[in-house]
Amino acid sequence: MSSTQLDPEAIAALQAALAAEHAALWVYTLIVAFVPPDQAAVARTDIEAHRTLRGQIEQTLTDVGARPVSAEPAYRTPTPVTDALSAGRLAVTAEADVLAAWRSVLEQTTQVPLRAAAFKALSEGTARAARWRLATNTLPVVPPLPGITR
């Protein structure tokens, strides 16, 4: 039962966020084999966070009568993943994409609960991104405007 409606713009932004979450999950599953054990543990925690977000978006889209976009079977990476550093950098890229998508959700709705959810995802994602940026010496460790600047 859908208790509320969303504007087409908000639905499109949520679909884009879902696509970014799918991609991030694919990325983390790939990189876990390339990073040292301590980073692999972080990656697994991050996978759980992205799974939760993916499930929340899918449920929300379903509740408002939209069909959630599916994951792609595979994704093209900007550079090949061959070692811990390239793996960590791919996580940085995936998190930046996710942050941009959540910021867009924030900007495409005036519904307070959806804004709160998007802002929470943006904040927690910024902390996740900072860990991978620190691990890969990607400066600044905290982007000044997460979701806008890289």
Next chain:
Amino acid sequence: MSSVSSEPLVAPARVTRRRALAVLGLAVPVLAACTTSPADDGPDPLIPLADRARADAALVTAAITADPALTPRLDPLRSARNDHAAALQAEIDRLAGPQSSATPTPAPAPAPTGPVDLAAVQQALDAAAREATGLVATLPTGRVGLVGSLAACCATYAAVLT
């Protein structure tokens, strides 16, 4: 289409629980969930955020002066808060329109009082994140991205500086 269906991740029982948790919080009456439009008059709510960003940049400068060893950790933060101040001021000026171009440039940030150390910087960041977060529910769509982003930045800095 090259998409494949993803496997369902949650059992139906979990889905029910998710629903009970109101997922992204949408199970609220639409009218109650709408943002209130800010009054047409009254000061721009971004002005205190811009003032605070400038004050934080000055605070960080003072902290670096007091302990130059903090430079590598704090210099990117100073840069970020200056970026925030510039982006906020641009948005404030945009909304104010050209007729307000004669308004004086913002007052310089007040000199920080009290001990200027990492704890003071962290406290300032917590306050900045709180203040910006408080506006997320009510700002118009064209401004909420900027304010949400800088709130996320300040909150994360406060955490990583510990």
